[in-house]
Amino acid sequence: MTEPVTTAKTDPTPHADTVVRIEGLSKSFDGRLVLDDVSLEVGRGRIVSVIGQSGGGKTTLMRCVNLLERPDRGTVEVAGEVVHRDGRMVCRDLPGLRRTVGMVFQRFNLFPHLTAVENVVVAQRKAGVPELEALERAVALLRRVGVAHRGLALPDRLSGGEQQRVAIARALALRPEVLLFDEPTSSLDPEATREVLSVMRELAADGMTMLLVTHELPFAREVSDRVVFVDGGRIVEEGRPEQVIDHPEQARTRAFLAAYGSAS
Amino acid sequence: MSGFFQVPWSDYRSDLIDALWRTISYTVVSFIGAVLLGLVVALLRLSRAWPARALAAVYTELFKNIPLLAIIFLTYFGLASAGIRLDVFTAGCLSLVVFYAAYLSEIFRSAISGVHDGQTEAGEALGIGKVGIFVHIVLPQAVRQALAGTNTMLVDLLKSTSLLVTVSAAELMSEGRLITSATFRALEVYLVISAIYFALCYPLSQLLLLLERKVRAGVPLSPWRRRRVRTARTLLAADLGTNLKEPAV
Numbered sequence: 483m484t485e486p487v488t489t490a491k492t493d494p495t496p497h498a499d500t501v502v503r504i505e506g507l508s509k510s511f512d513g514r515l516v517l518d519d520v521s522l523e524v525g526r527g528r529i530v531s532v533i534g535q536s537g538g539g540k541t542t543l544m545r546c547v548n549l550l551e552r553p554d555r556g557t558v559e560v561a562g563e564v565v566h567r568d569g570r571m572v573c574r575d576l577p578g579l580r581r582t583v584g585m586v587f588q589r590f591n592l593f594p595h596l597t598a599v600e601n602v603v604v605a606q607r608k609a610g611v612p613e614l615e616a617l618e619r620a621v622a623l624l625r626r627v628g629v630a631h632r633g634l635a636l637p638d639r640l641s642g643g644e645q646q647r648v649a650i651a652r653a654l655a656l657r658p659e660v661l662l663f664d665e666p667t668s669s670l671d672p673e674a675t676r677e678v679l680s681v682m683r684e685l686a687a688d689g690m691t692m693l694l695v696t697h698e699l700p701f702a703r704e705v706s707d708r709v710v711f712v713d714g715g716r717i718v719e720e721g722r723p724e725q726v727i728d729h730p731e732q733a734r735t736r737a738f739l740a741a742y743g744s745a746s
Numbered sequence: 747m748s749g750f751f752q753v754p755w756s757d758y759r760s761d762l763i764d765a766l767w768r769t770i771s772y773t774v775v776s777f778i779g780a781v782l783l784g785l786v787v788a789l790l791r792l793s794r795a796w797p798a799r800a801l802a803a804v805y806t807e808l809f810k811n812i813p814l815l816a817i818i819f820l821t822y823f824g825l826a827s828a829g830i831r832l833d834v835f836t837a838g839c840l841s842l843v844v845f846y847a848a849y850l851s852e853i854f855r856s857a858i859s860g861v862h863d864g865q866t867e868a869g870e871a872l873g874i875g876k877v878g879i880f881v882h883i884v885l886p887q888a889v890r891q892a893l894a895g896t897n898t899m900l901v902d903l904l905k906s907t908s909l910l911v912t913v914s915a916a917e918l919m920s921e922g923r924l925i926t927s928a929t930f931r932a933l934e935v936y937l938v939i940s941a942i943y944f945a946l947c948y949p950l951s952q953l954l955l956l957l958e959r960k961v962r963a964g965v966p967l968s969p970w971r972r973r974r975v976r977t978a979r980t981l982l983a984a985d986l987g988t989n990l991k992e993p994a995v
Contacts, residue, residue, distance in 0.1 A: 548871055577873035584871075591868035595886045595964065599978040600971075604882060605872035614977065621981045633982040634975065636964040656873065 499526040500559075501660045501691045502547055502583075507556035509542055516542050517553070518715040524660060527689045531702035531723070534712040535738060540695040543712065544662050547693065548583040549576065561659050581609055584653030588665040590645040592637040598648045599624060599633040602655050609656055616655075623651035627681045643674025647681055654685075661685070663694035699742060703727045711735045753931045755938070758921070765921035766942065772835070772907045772917055776842035777900055783843055784850030791855050802851070809848035815909055817841045822913045838910045838917075846903050850896060857892035858884060890961055897954035901947050908943070918942055 502524040509517040517539045524530045532540045545551040546558055549566060558566040561582050565573035573579050592601050602620035607613065624630040627647040629640070637645055646666055653661055663682065667675040679701050686692065686705040696702050702709055703723040710720040711730070719732040730736045755762075790802035809817070821844075822837040832840065861884050869879035911919035922939035926932045957967075966972045 550867060550870060577875055580871055580873035587864065587868065587871075589864060591862075591864040593865065593868070593883055593887075595890060597964065597975065597978070599982065600974065603974070603978075605869075605874055608872075608874045608878050608882070613974065617974070617978055617981055621978070621985050624982075625985055630982055630985055634979060652872070 500524070501526050501528075501561055502693060503557075503559040504543070504546070505557045505559075507543070507546060507553050507558065509539075509546065509551060509553050516715050517546070520556070520712070520715070520717055522710060522717070522720075524691060524693050525707075526659075526691055528707045529686055529690075529692045529694070529705050530708045530710060531706040532693070532695045532710045532712055533697070533699065533702060533726075533738075534718075538713045539715040540712050541664050544585075544664055544693060544695050547660075547662060548580050548585055549573065550585075577609075581605075581656040582659050583662060584656065584658035584660070585662040586646070586649050586653050586664065586666050588668050590637070590642075590649045590669075592645055592649055592652070594637050597634050597636055598629060598640065598644075598651075601637070601648055602652045605652070606655050619655060620651070623654050624648070626654075626684075627651045628677070641674060642670045643677040646670065646674070646678045650678070650681055650685075660691040660693060663692060663696065665695050665697065667696070667698055697742075699727055699739075711738065713738065751934060753925065753929045753934050753938075758925055761921055761924075762918075762942075765916060765918045766946075768835075768915070769904070769907050769917040769946070772838055772842065772910065772915070773900075773904045776839045776846065776907075777903055779839060779843035780846035780850050780899075780903065781896070783847035784854055787847060787851035788854035788858060791851065792858060806848045806851055809844055810852075812845075814841065814845045814906055815912060817845050818909060818913060834910075834913055834915050838907070838913065838915045841910075842903060842906065845906075846899055850899055853892050853895035853899070854888065857888040857890075857895075860891050861887045893954075893958045893961060897951065897958065900954065901951050904947055904950065905943060 500523050502522070504520060504522045507517055507520045507522075508515065520539075520543060522530070522543070532543060534540050542551055546553050546566075547560065549558070549571065552569075552571065553566055554569050556566075556568070557564060560579060563573070565571070565579050592598075593604065596604060599617070599620045602623055603613075603616045606616035606619065611619070621630060621633065624633050627650050629644050629647045629651070632640055632644055632648075637648070640648065650661075650666075666682070667678050670678060675698070679698065682692070682694075682701075683705060694702070694706075706723045708720060709723045709726040711718050711726055711732070711734075713734050719726055719730055719735045726735065727739065730739060787802045787805055790798040791806070793799055793802075818838065818841040821832065821841045822834065825832060825837070865883050865887065866879055869883045874882070907915075907917050908919040910917055911923055914920050918939055922935050926935045929935065960967065966975050
């Protein structure tokens with residue numbers, strides 16, 4: 483049994499400006515411990531990839547950042563403000579927190595009754611952005627992710643890759659400080675995966691802070707500042723991508739990577 | 747067939763128009779009431795509080811399993827004998843509202859719970875509040891799901907106003923009965939009354955089918971949404987330097 487490694491204070495490239503800080507986080511569902519004393523930091527402009535087997539707690543960890551899941555223990559801090567501590571929500575402005583943290587889902591979750599451009603507009607309008615400004619920003623974002631030409635299409639008329647790119651534009655619309663990606667390419671074919679990863683690569687080049695849960699290890703190795711391997715609800719190993727992916731220290735990480743290598 | 751059309755229809759024209767208008771009034775008022783009450787009952791059934799769920803379930807099962815005619819008699823004659831005297835229009839509308847709200851609540855409940863949880867979650871993740879999520883995300887999708895069943899209920903309600911003949915509600919069927927008792931031409935009169943119901947119901951159901959198709963195709967129906975899509979089209983065309991080809995919207 484290897485000892486889990488906590489990450490909060492071990493970043494070899496410490497960044498003064500931390501956007502997400504998680505400390506001692508635990509979460510159970512129906513008595514089953516899904517996250518066990520997990521700590522993690524994402525500095526501004528940094529990209530942290532969380533890898534690991536399905537059911538290992540990666541998605542739950544991510545969902546605790548914008549409080550779609552409420553942790554049982556531990557502290558969640560976003561943009562310098564503690565939002566959840568020891569099972570209690572201390573965030574006074576939950577919608578505000580969620581506008582600070584953009585999220586891209588595995589299954590896109592676009593609103594099917596609205597066109598692509600309206601999908602990008604709706605949250606802006608609820609946040610008080612004037613109509614024309616919201617539309618202009620939506621058009622600019624759709625162009626940025628390469629789907630402006632499908633701006634008036636309903637989601638069910640878009641390919642998977644186009645839907646996910648619209649979802650990324652939607653998550654960017656409120657100018658979040660950090661973007662969470664929950665396995666954004668898991669439902670996509672290889673071509674669509676390439677399209678989406680290309681957009682994410684551009685966001686990374688633009689300095690977007692990102693926390694991503696992914697099975698795309700080559701991509702994680704390429705863009706991440708840090709890679710975190712989660713298994714059984716604990717962080718087993720974390721560090722620079724070439725360290726964790728190419729020269730893992732822990733046996734469980736090696737076993738996961740070996741299984742991944744033989745599967746792909 | 748000789749002497750088949752012997753009812754002096756011109757004598758009854760204005761009475762028939764009044765009756766037609768009354769039938770439409772019963773339908774519109776009752777349908778609006780039934781939709782509102784049905785929505786409330788559906789939300790209660792989806793509530794986390796069990797007393798609310800239980801109350802809504804009792805309501806739905808009760809009124810789904812009592813004939814409309816019995817409800818009409820209870821509302822008009824029954825309440826009167828208990829000292830609550832309602833005029834025939836109020837009693838008629840109330841009967842139709844409580845009866846159809848029970849069915850509509852089932853349609854709405856199923857439509858609302860049919861909206862995928864991921865939609866609510868996406869709304870939450872975008873910082874949209876609970877009310878905003880319901881109004882802008884869940885409800886429009888639920889309406890699309892509920893449209894077919896609701897439209898069927900509307901046409902059914904229109905036809906059911908004919909049961910109000912039993913309390914002399916002065917709608918089309920009551921008028922038909924009056925003309926019959928004056929002319930003794932039951933076949934002719936009720937054929938004409940049936941033709942008027944058909945002339946109301948058939949175009950209505952076709953119109954509702956058209957509406958259903960437009961809503962499913964995502965055609966913006968509200969003026970503000972049309973304005974938004976129009977502006978978006980202009981901005982996108984300017985951005986791309988060409989017109990968009992999306993036909994549906």
